[in-house]
Amino acid sequence: MTLHVSATLARISAVGLLSLMIGLAGCAVESPLPEYAWVKDETNAAIRAIADQLPDTVDELMREGDPYVCGDMLDSSGEDRPIFYTGNLDLRQPEGFDPERFIEELPDRLGEDFEVMPRQPIENVFAVSLNAHSHGGAHLSVTAGTSDSGPYVYIIGMSRCAQPIPPTVAKAPLPDYGTVRREAMAAAREVAATLPRRVQTMQHDSLPTRCDDVIDPFSSFAPVRFGGGVEYDVPFDFDAGKYFEELPMLLGDDFEVIPRLVPEIRATVDIIAHRHGDNALTLSVGEGDVFISMDSRCADGATVDR
Template sequence: MSTPLVKTKIVLALTLVLASVTVLLTGCVATAALPSYETAKAETNAAIRAVADHVPDTVDELMREGDPYVCGDMLDSSGEDRPIFYTGNLDLRQPEGFDPERFIDELPEKLGKDFEVVPRHPIEGVLAVSLNAHSHGGARLSVTAGTSDSGPYVYIIGMSRCAQPIPPTVAEAPLPDYDAVRREALAAAREVAATLPRRVQTMRHDSLPTKCDDVVDPFSAFAPVRYQGGLEYDVSDDFDGEKYLEELPTLLGDDFDVIPRLVPDIVPKVDIVAHRHGDAALTLSVWPYGDVFISMYSQCADGATVDR
């Protein structure tokens, strides 16, 4: 899945995947009790920060924390009862004069023996090193440095060791009606769509109520459900999707969290949480030739309120 960052970032995230997927698929067989997800997350963030501490002249930085993925299958984010791992990345903007090649060459020695260099597939024109942070739970890091249109940068991506699955939340109050969460999700999607220039809605998709595994509802005899749907729009042929995604957080304001995808797809997309609309979750995808698709996922609702 592609991010709203410059195209360089797509290469960087792909570098991590190529370097780490073999280790990930073979390294998640539990030989001891798994840590909690929060512990694994804290270990990985600490490892990322330990690398960042060796970039003292950073001009600006942006930290992103991704959703958990299932160990052994990084294309699956539905943990259920299977071990999961944390992903996070840190973008560190550097001043002019920063030497990316020197930084990558010197980093392993600066970090010391607690960070082991892991062999990786070299990619022409990409300066990078993969690391195993032994003192931080064995977190895997990919550190890339270079220069993009916006200047020099250091980009750190981290994956944690496998952790315990996150148990579902037990609702402390009755869940909302299904129709209410459906309306909230639709309202959120239309508010996001209103930021698109010269848009024309071409299609709306609605699914049947979907099982909601992340919440246990002790107030109802029915399993919780959520609404899923989508809105499709045409925009002008000169629509600049990457620029639009970069500007989207400003366009939407503080009531929306815009979260770039950590691992890129062919199609640029971001995830959005609409706090003012019941925390409905949206995914906005920018397709070639002027097509934009907004997927909607409501919060969990009382399964008893669905028309049957």
């Protein structure tokens, strides 16, 4: 089941979402901390408990975000620092659904295990913030309304702090740096080919960066990643919302398009290029330009020209 990406991004006010995330990012660190997989399951269970209050859901889309560092929501590295999980669920409702009534009645339906939390009111948005005590104290933001695609409910869940995820130990030799660079560039070219009337205006390659989430037992050098970016001019009437809706179909099953949990100033999606070594791309659209950034999989640090 799928929902339109642009509708998902448009439904959440950045002000309301960021206020909740900032409050969570400063959460008190427990001792001992639970494992990340545990808090993820807790939070997803809390999200599902809310979704179960919607028996007539027409369609739904679940997205799970990368972990954020507790105390610094802008940092997703998590090395040796507590982290928290984020997930969101977009639920399309049938015609006749009453968003205001649903938000008003939701706390009573959920019971005492879900505590209503203060939140900054947002004009013309029906919303409630909750603390799920029976699910590890997960924080939840629930909004409801009507968009061009019909009535919806949108749930964002954020967990308590958890242990850092330990680095993965490579079970086979890592690819060489030239290979991951070529993969990332090829993936970026395929994405760029979906843009209308594009004119390339800039390309840059960054220096190899250390890949801290992988340990390479086959090399005495630390693993590295390739990063870079390419920019294109597009027509000023370029419709980012429509383009994002069509992008999964344009790219096909070999690419996974992931909308950002936190709305950006520029319309932005993340893309995993499965056919190109699962390299990660980020595509962001401004006025008259599109920027594609690349972040490769880990490579053998010994293969970098020094």
